[in-house]
Amino acid sequence: xxxxxxxxxxxxxxxxxxxxxxxxVMDKHTMRKFDEACLTPVHxxxxxxxxxxxxxxxxxxxxxxxxxxxxxxxxxxxERGEKHPHGASLxxxxxxxxxxxxxxx
Numbered sequence: 001x002x003x004x005x006x007x008x009x010x011x012x013x014x015x016x017x018x019x020x021x022x023x024x025v026m027d028k029h030t031m032r033k034f035d036e037a038c039l040t041p042v043h044x045x046x047x048x049x050x051x052x053x054x055x056x057x058x059x060x061x062x063x064x065x066x067x068x069x070x071x072x073x074x075x076x077x078x079e080r081g082e083k084h085p086h087g088a089s090l091x092x093x094x095x096x097x098x099x100x101x102x103x104x105x
Contacts, residue, residue, distance in 0.1 A: 010037070010038040011038070013034070013038060014034055014035070014038040014039075017030075017031060017034040017038075018031070042090050042091050042094045043094070044084065044090070045084075045085065045090070045093055045094075045097075046081070047078060047079050047080060047081035050075075050078045050079055050085070050093065051079040053093065053096060053097055054075070054079070057096065057100060057101045059101065061075040061076055061079070064101075067092075067096070067101050067104050067105065068089060068092050068093070068096075068104065070089060092104050
């Protein structure tokens with residue numbers, strides 16, 4: 001999956017840091033700090049935000065679930081606030097929020 005950066009400037013900075021790390025000039029710890037600073041942050045989504053996101057994309061719960069590789073029942077639980085997405089699911093939702101379903105197709 002392609003890395004999503006905060007801006008094109010941050011992408012350039014991160015690319016330079018990766019080069020320095022591969023050349024042995026920058027240690028692994030510093031490279032992790034660059035990863036944290038440059039990559040798109042993931043924020044928690046409320047049940048209403050998840051429902052609005054799905055509706056904005058014009059997808060049923062079943063279709064939305066297929067794109068995210070989860071069950072339709074889980075989408076329903078997220079939208080009712082019974083469960084909350086985390087990890088890879090939350091990252092995929094933030095990509096869909098920013099770039100639409102095409103980003104995870």
